Amino acid sequence: MKSINRTICISLRVIRQITNDPRSTALIIIAPLIVTSLIGFSFIGQKEILNKITPALLGVIVFFFSFLVAGVSFLRERIEGTLERLLLLPVKKVNVITGYLFGFLVLTTIQTLIVLTYIIFMFDQGYNNISQVFVILMLVTITSVSLGIFVSTFARNEFQIIQFIPLIILPQIFLSGIFIPVGEMPQVLQLISEILPLKHTVFSLSQIMLHGKNLNNILPQLFALLGFASVCLAAGMATIKNRS
Amino acid sequence: MGQNKKEFLALEVDSLRFSYKNHLVLNGINLSISKGKIFGILGANGAGKTTLMKLITGQLNSQEGTIKVLGKPVSESKHSIGYMPQKHSLYQELSVEDNLKFFNQMYLGLSPFKSHSNVEEVLAFVNLIKFKKEKVLRLSEGMKQRLSLAIALVNSPDFLILDEPTVGLDPEIRSSFWAHFKNLTKTKKSLFISSHTMDDASHCDKLAFLRNGKIIAFGSPKELREATGKNNSSLEDAFLYFVKNN
Numbered sequence: 491m492k493s494i495n496r497t498i499c500i501s502l503r504v505i506r507q508i509t510n511d512p513r514s515t516a517l518i519i520i521a522p523l524i525v526t527s528l529i530g531f532s533f534i535g536q537k538e539i540l541n542k543i544t545p546a547l548l549g550v551i552v553f554f555f556s557f558l559v560a561g562v563s564f565l566r567e568r569i570e571g572t573l574e575r576l577l578l579l580p581v582k583k584v585n586v587i588t589g590y591l592f593g594f595l596v597l598t599t600i601q602t603l604i605v606l607t608y609i610i611f612m613f614d615q616g617y618n619n620i621s622q623v624f625v626i627l628m629l630v631t632i633t634s635v636s637l638g639i640f641v642s643t644f645a646r647n648e649f650q651i652i653q654f655i656p657l658i659i660l661p662q663i664f665l666s667g668i669f670i671p672v673g674e675m676p677q678v679l680q681l682i683s684e685i686l687p688l689k690h691t692v693f694s695l696s697q698i699m700l701h702g703k704n705l706n707n708i709l710p711q712l713f714a715l716l717g718f719a720s721v722c723l724a725a726g727m728a729t730i731k732n733r734s
Numbered sequence: 735m736g737q738n739k740k741e742f743l744a745l746e747v748d749s750l751r752f753s754y755k756n757h758l759v760l761n762g763i764n765l766s767i768s769k770g771k772i773f774g775i776l777g778a779n780g781a782g783k784t785t786l787m788k789l790i791t792g793q794l795n796s797q798e799g800t801i802k803v804l805g806k807p808v809s810e811s812k813h814s815i816g817y818m819p820q821k822h823s824l825y826q827e828l829s830v831e832d833n834l835k836f837f838n839q840m841y842l843g844l845s846p847f848k849s850h851s852n853v854e855e856v857l858a859f860v861n862l863i864k865f866k867k868e869k870v871l872r873l874s875e876g877m878k879q880r881l882s883l884a885i886a887l888v889n890s891p892d893f894l895i896l897d898e899p900t901v902g903l904d905p906e907i908r909s910s911f912w913a914h915f916k917n918l919t920k921t922k923k924s925l926f927i928s929s930h931t932m933d934d935a936s937h938c939d940k941l942a943f944l945r946n947g948k949i950i951a952f953g954s955p956k957e958l959r960e961a962t963g964k965n966n967s968s969l970e971d972a973f974l975y976f977v978k979n980n
Contacts, residue, residue: 492843499846510827571823
């Protein structure tokens, strides 16, 4: 019970830290709404295009913002010495990482609810199996938060976390099928896209939201996302104490 | 040393050596500190004080030699230690009270909606009750220092390690800190304090002068002053005397 309490306390602390900081709150909630509005109003007369973009947009927003905010938050823990202080108490690494994950799962769920509600009501869109969307986004959050924690090991300041965006986020956006269908890309790029979590996220969300499929129909993608989440989680866990 | 005497020891360090890459930071440290005493370690910046503290708290693993805290190896005793690092190590976006409650909940494994009654008492001691709802990022450096000390105290540890606890404090608060440290020793709590000021050193029961990773002198402030062989010599004179003779 004590271990669970510690995990819950860390989750609540992560949520409170982010919500107490107006810039982080704006980054998580307002920035996605601005991006969504820009895209939504650009395609206001072309419902079909907007429909196709929404699943990809959701995946990218959750992946991008949870990677960035988790990476920066964890880097601050390392730089300011709070992580060192925390690990002197009877707190295990697993408490820290699961605390972060649960905290960000709450935040990304709220983020997704706001963005989806906004798209549905503002642009009069309709989607299937909304509840299953959250299962996919949960796996995406685990992957991106763990990746953020892992990457924070290699950064010395917040600016260096930003420098990882062109390396980790941008190639995934280009190769995920948002702009060009993956099948139309050169063979090499198709192979590379297979090892990128965002490609499987976009495909899974599109299948569920647009084509009425359910989780049983996208098991290979689901297992791939589970694999990415496990690998990133293990990498995040292994490096949690490094460079504190 | 006999078994009985060992039971009264808060800290035993034996032949401790530590290097960062090829740089030898601590070179054969031996220390025995009794329970219920204030021990001060003095040395210039880079002398090895913080490395020694990190080894005692288990943040670094010793490469050679042994360390026992309250009779147990570091791996078993680190949760009985209250540690105040040189950096404030606080959550800037949280309030003073939330920081203190969080570290208290983490230590005790309490539900997030409960915290130990000690929280208010410790806040009163560091004179931060009025600021308990204030976010840490709005506090002055001195206030952050006091909150950092409060976090080290909130779990009532038996052994306290304080890395330069009085740096940046005004004389009035510094004096109240020392009065409180002395009160803690009455309840058999032991304190290990690093400093580079002679004013802090004079408050300690025992002192060690650390230079280039070696202890060059050990004793009470009085013993160290007397070792210079001069009347009315200060601790600064004593420090310079040992530096010259080592």
